[in-house]
Amino acid sequence: MKMAMRKLSIASFLAISAVAPAGAQQAPAEPAIFLNQAWSQEDWEWYSNFSQGSTVLPYDIFMNLEVAGGQELFRSDANSERYGLITQKANPKFNPEGFPAGLSKTALGATRWPGGESGDHVGLTCAACHEGQLNYKGKRIRIQGGVGNTFDIQAYLGALDEAMQATLSDAAKFDRLAMRIGASTPDAKKSLRLRFEGQAEKVNAYRTRTLVTPFPWGPARMDAIGLIVNRLLTVQPDLPENWSTPLAPTKPPFLWNAPQGLWTQWRGVKQDPISRNLTETMGVYMDINLRAKSPAQGLFHSNANIADLQRVENQLGRLAPPQWPEELFGKIDREKAKAGKALFITHCASCHNAWPYTWSEPNKYGKRFVLVGLTPQSYVGTDPGQFRDLRPFALTGQLKEHLPGELRGKDLVPTGALYVGVSDTILETAISGLKMSDEEKLNLHGYREYPLPKPAEGVYKAAPRDGVWATPPFLHNGSVPNLYEMLVPAKERTKKFYIGREFDPVKVGLDTSGASGKYLLDTELLGNSNAGHSFEDSPRGHGVIGPLLADNERWALVEYLKSIPEEAGRVTPFGGPPARQLPQK
Template sequence: MRQLYYHTSQGTAMLPYHLYIHLEQADSRELISSDKFTEKVGLIPNKKDPNLNPEGLPIGLAKIDVKDGMFKGEWVGFTCSACHNGQLFYKGKKIRIDGGSNHMFSMPNYAREIRKAMAATLADEDKLDRLMDRAEGEVDMTRAEMREELTIIGKYLDYYSDKINQSPYSFGPGRMDALTQIHNTLVGGYLEIPENVEMTMAPTKSPLVWNAPQSAWVQWSAVFDNPIYRNLGESLGAMVRVNLDKSKGELYEATVNLKGQIELEDWLRELAPPKWPEKVLGKIDQKLAMKGKTLVQENCASCHSSYPHRWSNPRKMGKRFIENAVVPQEYVGTDPQQFESGALDSRPKFLAGIMSDILPEPYTGGQAAPSMVLQDTMKYGVAKKYLKQLNLSEEEFLSATNYVSGKDPAPPAPSYKASPLDGLWAAPPYLHNSSVPTMYDLLLPAAERPKTFYHGRDYDPKKMGLDTSGKSGKFVVDTSNIGSSNAGHSFENKKLGNGVVGRAFSEEERWAIIEYLKTLPNEEGQVTPYGGPENPVEAWKDDSFFNKQYKGWYDASDAYKDGDGYGSKKK
């Protein structure tokens, strides 16, 4: 199952497979498919497996063979584990974190490295000679055809790297503005309208994916509850090829692998949060951890749940999902930049182009529409086409869509979802934008956190975070940059709200909290039941739940009361 998660294609098609296998790096004869290059760009090398990874691809890359149509050919592209699978380094040891955040990988930076390799090959006849020699017998292409392919794919990656992912400063490893990247790819790239592209200015890290299928809402801003459309949007933003021009071919024809996406989500339902490895990172002080448990229950648990969690009212077929606290941005005070993304802008400010006639009312035939309308039209069109081919039963479809009704009371924006605490030790840096390097720093008053720090590769088990010494990583995170603020989620002796989420802690209390967080999960293989346990803690009956206390923001207490998925909207 682990290998399937690593290498099952979601349909992304970054570049032809033969180029991935045989292309040299820009500044050497070493191939871009080598383990050395893989580690350089932050992906995790993986061994060959005759059945599950015969090509020896790194974690997060998958091969897809499109048998016919306008995208016919063998491609290599990203799967979700490229970003949602981590690895921590400590004293020469590597700790694999399945479903964790890859704090060393940047998809835009990877694309830039590939396009540099292509440009160098086009400029160097010897490099092109060696590429032709290695590909001989695998592809039937003349030298001129190979040049043309390198030029076309290179232009595609140029646009993806420098236009789709343009930013005012380098976000560094482990961060990208995913919401705007998806918006730019769909609304600017697929529509071929550069005017629709916006600057990416809200870097975030990839969320943890254990307990994601079990959660009522996902993404940092709690904007999706339906896995099919969430995952389809992500894959479209990660270079699925799709046709929106009826004059060029079949509408919505795509390289997407919807079956693979549903299977990936299904497998993640069985992923347990990682348990602290005492043999590698040191033994837990259980006495100190017990003090920390009390502090967490008193100061953190109203928002951040841990196993066995709080649960929603039942959706269709009585299925429940983890009800994470949805906290107003103005309350938690963390960086608000992602809510300025065009992806969340409800105004009809983006050109519709060739999609104008297929948009829903009131935008049908109009020149412009909101980003989400354009995105949803694409996603629903692709999903309808390829779901029909899967011929799912009603029960299979409900399972694939997390039993939602389509009338769910969505959390208002701007909000941030408070993630569960299980396995949080394995996911530095902290806050949604990776602006706080360690848990120790997160427990400080915000004004006392480091304004700049080295983003290290190695793990710091004492402070529970990344090495900031500069010995294992030289990229400097500057929290004064737009989108990178480390404000908010502060612990101070002030009234709660406006960025203050709890009282100030003493030095001893901070170490106690860190020690307790190391104990979560408290059992190996502690998989959260998909659909809810037999005797759930019902969130909307729990007086300690943040959204029960903070009235008038997000209230789903009446949702799904009869179990059919038709509840009231926010009061």
């Protein structure tokens, strides 16, 4: 840790203010290529732009805001691509504005509590981080439910702040905004300015307090845990003392097989899908009331979109992992892949599981779930930042007398416990107003049995690897550029590399040359380690998970990972296949 922190200079601390990802280009005319992942066109169009309830900015301001350094609109395709959002054409049913994947319009009614949001807003949705695009020789291959491997959320929000601050300080810029919105009279412009100042203050405070880090995360990575916890325990309840520095950037996980898996999240800490999905929405700027004095005055109320969060979960349950497109990336050597499969079964399948998967025993609802490996961090040896990210204790403030269970009435409680208590109470409040049948409630909770088991501590989840080829960079923190380097001794991995936007179908990962992306990832910085998951001639444990592989064995494993799933559009059955189809134990 000391070595990593010594590398930080003043320039590193200020880099977040200036970073602007390279590799941007004008929106290409050629349509994106979609692989067979079992979704219809309507499925992916809805998923790309449905509203989770996020309210980053009022709709009229976002639609008419200019970038900081010119008159180009912030929402333009060119600016969206500059920060790695996936641009797409408008469609009248789900995306009439032509937003990039991951932005959506949220329509709110009247203000439900003092200071709450109302009217139309623009915010983030699942596809901003959980939709991938692989660029290769001028082709764009969309990976539905994949990893947002190009989106730099930190730089994007920084640019949004700069655009708003520039509009406040430049009278001509503000006048152009007012003209586009239709605020033509002095009174209308005054009202707009007051409203704009309030929004700009929120964005600036988030960017300069909550989002500040000693060095930028770069594309494809964000400290999701740190940001969600900070928003729930610091920003929304106005308790700045609870802030934790978000020092554990991770890449977004892919979503196929997530509803079918026994545990989700990188640390294997969630089972209930609506809890997982609403918590993610809380992090991406859903409006939540955590400042009222009591639930009767609106405390724990939110604009949670439970119906669509349930719909997206059900839709993800029929999402197939993507199959390697041989016509684009080259033929698979089937003999080599066969040899790689034998190696995978020997060295990898005990953690990662392999089709047709090993399943849990049926629960009282008759549902089985895909077993996932829960490997102690002390064994696998990958970056431990996720387990050290948060301050140990947090103030409860005005939440004190309305917290659940043993948290109630206490001034200071463990940060993790407060986070769980607050997020669970927000969820319960959102669900309490809905009229749902027993079957609808079971579906909402993914047919999980309550009380839920306590998650293991200090473990990383190892899920099946079908479709993993389409999700670079690798490891939970995106610190390994390709699959080949996942199979070498950790000390031999590239320690600094550029996160490119061009796909490398040979080593199966990202272009690291700097030609298609200029963010340099330094694995010696805090949270960026690419240690662990090492194949070498050493005793197992402490980061060593397998023997030293010959080079031909590594390439055989890469070929096998390219070859799965072996069937295009193969959906893992939710709840498990019929008993006669289950693999023998």
